Amino acid sequence: MAFLLAFVALASNEFGDAFLKANAAQPGVVTTASGLQYRVLQVGDGRQHPLPGTSCSCHYEGRTAQEHSKLPPGKKFDSSFDRGEPASFAPNQVIRGWTEALQLMVAGDKWELYIPSQLGYGEGGAGDDIGAGDVLVFTLHLLGVNGPGVPAKQPRPRRHGGRGGGKRFGRNEL
Numbered sequence: 001m002a003f004l005l006a007f008v009a010l011a012s013n014e015f016g017d018a019f020l021k022a023n024a025a026q027p028g029v030v031t032t033a034s035g036l037q038y039r040v041l042q043v044g045d046g047r048q049h050p051l052p053g054t055s056c057s058c059h060y061e062g063r064t065a066q067e068h069s070k071l072p073p074g075k076k077f078d079s080s081f082d083r084g085e086p087a088s089f090a091p092n093q094v095i096r097g098w099t100e101a102l103q104l105m106v107a108g109d110k111w112e113l114y115i116p117s118q119l120g121y122g123e124g125g126a127g128d129d130i131g132a133g134d135v136l137v138f139t140l141h142l143l144g145v146n147g148p149g150v151p152a153k154q155p156r157p158r159r160h161g162g163r164g165g166g167k168r169f170g171r172n173e174l
Helices: 002-011 014-024 096-102
Strands: 037-042 048-050 056-064 087-089 110-115 136-145 149-151
Touching (some): 014 110
Antiparallel strands (some): 048 149, 056 087, 056 136, 110 136
């Protein structure tokens, strides 16, 4: 685990590094080998994981870790929930953190993703709201897998009790 956190620290900014380290210890948070972290908010009943090129229908909203840590949570940089219309794309058409997460999910799953910078927009950031090295926090609801997939792995992840996101960390706590 120490190696994993050291790897994450190389690509995320100081706030993001501290956020991921603290978040990894929160109940229900799973950390993958790549450094992606997620918490299951809702377990779906789909029977397949999408393939990299399979179109998926999703609702999502995203914030930087800095904005997510505010009480109440701060500015969203994007939200299909707010637009009232789901988005469709394949796992291989989005940032690496989503590519990995979507292929672990089934239709109906709703997860909170904590994406290290190297699995997001890296040192280049994106637009005005995502800075260099920012960790991203997404709520991602996979509504449907619209094509071929692989059978869902068993056992499926279980939802962790309580409100998603666990403790929020302000700048003075990290």
